[in-house]
Amino acid sequence: METLLQTLLNGAASGGVYALVALGYTLIFSVLGVINFAQGALFSLGGYLTYLLLGGKIGVNGALPGWGLPIGLPFWLALLLAALGSGAIGLLVERIAFAPLRRRGAEPLLSLITSLGAGVVLVNLLQLLMGAEGYAFPQGAAGLAHLPESLLLGGARIRTIQVLLLAISALAVASLSLWLDKSRSGKAMRAVAEDPTTATLLGINSEAVVRLAFLLSGMLAGLGGGLIGMSVSLAGPYFGISYGLKGLAVLVLGGLGSVPGAIVGGLVMGLAEALIPSQASGWRDALAFAILFAVLVLRPSGLLGRRQLEKV
Amino acid sequence: MSSSTKTEAGPWLELRQISRQFGGLQALSEVSFQVEEGEIFGLIGPNGAGKTTLFNLLSGVTPASSGTIHWRGQAMQGLSPDRHNRLGIARTFQNLRLFTGLSVLDNVLVALHRQPQGSGLDALLNSSRFQRRQSELRQRAMQLLEELGLADQAHRQASGLAYGDRRRLEIARALATAPALLLLDEPAAGMNPREKEQLCELLAVLRQRHQLTLVVIEHHVPLLIQLCQRLAVLDFGRLIALGTPEQIQRDPRVIEAYLGGSR
Numbered sequence: 001m002e003t004l005l006q007t008l009l010n011g012a013a014s015g016g017v018y019a020l021v022a023l024g025y026t027l028i029f030s031v032l033g034v035i036n037f038a039q040g041a042l043f044s045l046g047g048y049l050t051y052l053l054l055g056g057k058i059g060v061n062g063a064l065p066g067w068g069l070p071i072g073l074p075f076w077l078a079l080l081l082a083a084l085g086s087g088a089i090g091l092l093v094e095r096i097a098f099a100p101l102r103r104r105g106a107e108p109l110l111s112l113i114t115s116l117g118a119g120v121v122l123v124n125l126l127q128l129l130m131g132a133e134g135y136a137f138p139q140g141a142a143g144l145a146h147l148p149e150s151l152l153l154g155g156a157r158i159r160t161i162q163v164l165l166l167a168i169s170a171l172a173v174a175s176l177s178l179w180l181d182k183s184r185s186g187k188a189m190r191a192v193a194e195d196p197t198t199a200t201l202l203g204i205n206s207e208a209v210v211r212l213a214f215l216l217s218g219m220l221a222g223l224g225g226g227l228i229g230m231s232v233s234l235a236g237p238y239f240g241i242s243y244g245l246k247g248l249a250v251l252v253l254g255g256l257g258s259v260p261g262a263i264v265g266g267l268v269m270g271l272a273e274a275l276i277p278s279q280a281s282g283w284r285d286a287l288a289f290a291i292l293f294a295v296l297v298l299r300p301s302g303l304l305g306r307r308q309l310e311k312v
Numbered sequence: 313m314s315s316s317t318k319t320e321a322g323p324w325l326e327l328r329q330i331s332r333q334f335g336g337l338q339a340l341s342e343v344s345f346q347v348e349e350g351e352i353f354g355l356i357g358p359n360g361a362g363k364t365t366l367f368n369l370l371s372g373v374t375p376a377s378s379g380t381i382h383w384r385g386q387a388m389q390g391l392s393p394d395r396h397n398r399l400g401i402a403r404t405f406q407n408l409r410l411f412t413g414l415s416v417l418d419n420v421l422v423a424l425h426r427q428p429q430g431s432g433l434d435a436l437l438n439s440s441r442f443q444r445r446q447s448e449l450r451q452r453a454m455q456l457l458e459e460l461g462l463a464d465q466a467h468r469q470a471s472g473l474a475y476g477d478r479r480r481l482e483i484a485r486a487l488a489t490a491p492a493l494l495l496l497d498e499p500a501a502g503m504n505p506r507e508k509e510q511l512c513e514l515l516a517v518l519r520q521r522h523q524l525t526l527v528v529i530e531h532h533v534p535l536l537i538q539l540c541q542r543l544a545v546l547d548f549g550r551l552i553a554l555g556t557p558e559q560i561q562r563d564p565r566v567i568e569a570y571l572g573g574s575r
Binding site for chain 1: 372405418423
């Protein structure tokens with residue numbers, strides 16, 4: 001029997017991951033005013049990298065069946081490295097799909113197509129290397145083996161991994177917000193987001209800020225993929241795409257370009273989904289997009305998106 | 313800091329045969345002049361004369377269609393705006409471009425990139441060295457705000473400032489990049505006569521204290537005559553006069569351009 005507390009925690013945990021994805025979109029949207037459609041593919045990549053770093057083996061349909069790392073890394077290190085890996089590929093996506101268009105002063109909308117293309121290539125590469133099958137993470141992966149399978153919290157049994165997932169995404173979101181708010185490079189990023197021309201005239205290298213946004217955004221997606229892989233499983237190379245779409249919905253729900261909006265939007269979405277009884281779980285996505293629809297009718301700029309739209 | 317490296321021969325800032333077209337519009341044609349180190353140089357001309365275009369060229373926002381700009385012995389063509397700024401050229405804007413989402417203090421802090429930053433690792437570990445650097449940067453920013461009379465508003469949102477204060481914040485922010493050449497685009501626009509008077513005094517003080525060379529665009533000619541050693545007059549993208557304020561005031565071409573003879 002699932003208690004309300006369990007439900008809420010599950011909702012918050014998946015909401016946290018949605019917020020990670022949406023924040024990834026937000027960073028790039030604020031500095032370039034475009035959506036990076038490769039975000040879902042980077043999410044998949046993070047999941048697969050985490051799987052491999054934890055010591056998982058490539059399945060029979062992959063390019064190198066049975067291949068895997070000789071040792072599994074502790075989960076926190078695997079997540080960190082997988083996030084960095086996705087961040088690095090995010091930078092590559094920027095080089096290939098965004099930078100050439102920007103250099104030619106092309107219409108920003110065109111990068112929707114190029115980034116979608118980059119995402120499709122990435123997912124297909126994953127499929128080539130890892131096969132189309134789903135993967136369950138290695139049982140008792142290093143570092144997790146010491147932890148109990150579930151915790152007793154306020155009379156409810158809660159999977160340890162859910163708590164961990166919530167804690168890690170909360171930590172990532174909090175440090176990102178703190179960084180944007182307090183650090184100089186974070187302030188530089190907000191300056192570029194507000195007015196790129198003026199920012200460069202003050203000596204801020206806006207290209208470096210853009211690269212940083214892609215690195216961080218890729219890392220957020222990769223971390224999300226790793227966390228979902230650990231808590232659920234990898235349902236094939238395309239599994240990140242649906243999270244990418246959900247993140248996009250959260251982005252619009254919270255308000256384009258708003259950091260608090262992405263966080264609140266993620267939590268609203270996650271909690272709403274969790275409150276759907278399991279018998280009706282087929283309606284989850286329908287509910288998510290119904291909420292989005294309702295919010296957009298009532299508040300066209302999203303939950304917390306007011307200021308951004310006024311600016312434009 | 314690069315202030316020790318200005319031993320090059322030749323003029324300090326030199327524009328040679330600068331032209332700029334926008335489609336069929338000739339915004340600037342074959343403009344040449346020099347600015348000496350330490351002077352206050354005024355740019356006047358009717359609306360559409362090409363003054364702001366000239367600032368855009370000098371700050372690297374738009375490239376010249378032809379001609380060259382040399383700054384302390386270096387050719388500036390093809391350098392990005394942030395390179396221009398790092399080489400010591402800063403500017404303000406006619407239509408204010410503050411970061412309205414940031415606080416007054418943060419507007420200045422963002423521009424303090426000439427100061428050493430400390431590594432990202434220091435920041436991550438929040439080491440004592442990093443904290444010391446942070447407080448030094450804040451002090452430096454507060455000092456600039458103080459000079460511009462904005463210290464008591466440091467923690468307000470920039471969007472909440474009064475008009476004249478916003479103009480002064482733009483100057484503080486430009487000064488934070490430690491420029492040698494400061495381009496001021498209508499710094500007195502929208503100010504009342506008293507504020508204009510104060511601005512004049514302030515600019516003279518700032519030039520001394522920060523060893524600045526100033527190039528000032530201003531519609532309010534009496535202010536420029538009081539402030540500048542030399543003036544250049546643009547009309548329809550051409551340089552029609554160049555000289556001391558006295559010479560300019562007597563120049564028949566200037567009088568014609570301003571009083572609109574036979575156009």
